[in-house]
Every structure is written in C-alpha cells, then in structure tokens.
Amino acid sequence: LAFDNDQLSAATGSEVVVRFTNNSVALSHNWVLVEKGTKDDVASVGLVVGPDNDYVSAGDERVVAHTKVLDPGATGEVRFTAPVAGTYQFVCTVPGHNVTMFGDFEVTP
Numbered sequence: 001l002a003f004d005n006d007q008l009s010a011a012t013g014s015e016v017v018v019r020f021t022n023n024s025v026a027l028s029h030n031w032v033l034v035e036k037g038t039k040d041d042v043a044s045v046g047l048v049v050g051p052d053n054d055y056v057s058a059g060d061e062r063v064v065a066h067t068k069v070l071d072p073g074a075t076g077e078v079r080f081t082a083p084v085a086g087t088y089q090f091v092c093t094v095p096g097h098n099v100t101m102f103g104d105f106e107v108t109p
Helices: 039-049
Strands: 007-011 015-021 032-035 063-066 075-081 086-091 102-108
Touching: 032 039, 039 086, 063 075
Parallel strands: 007 102
Antiparallel strands: 015 075, 032 063, 032 086, 086 102
C-alpha cells in the first residue's frame, strides 16, 4: 500500500494533470491532494461519507483535488490549478490506506 512516487511538485498557478493508474490486482485506490497535516482527518471524514462519494467529503475545504476511487487496473486523472506555494500532501482515502499511501506535493512560487 504505497504510491510509486512519494514526492511531486508544480509551480503556483500552473495547470496540473495527475494521471493515476491503480496497479493493484485486488484493492481500489484514489488520489487526494490535501492541505499539509490534514490527510488523516480528511481520510476519517471520507470513511463516514463512504464509497459512493469516493471517500471524499464534498465541499471539504482541505481538499484541493482528487480522483475517483479506481478499481484494480483502472486509470483516472484529475486536472487542477496548482494552489499557493507551500507543501501539501496527497493520500489515498480508501479506509485504512492513508497510513502508508501518502506523499508530499510541493508547490513552488
């Protein structure tokens, strides 16, 4: 339960496209970009809203962007404008995955 890359970066204001392929043969995963230090709380709320909401609460201001939950072998993507400079985190919010499936997303000026 880990992403291939645990470090990503982009420049503030740039158009970012994250293409995520779920290489698992058995488990579903998603990719969620959140404010630094909130990954576990966002995942806890995701547990409550469940799989019909891709384990992401609609309107959660801590979430910058996210993919849908992808079945094993599926590929999805998310497009967004890189936020203000700083360090963010990306995480899989499928229940229990946030413990090991996360990384840093550095946004540079």
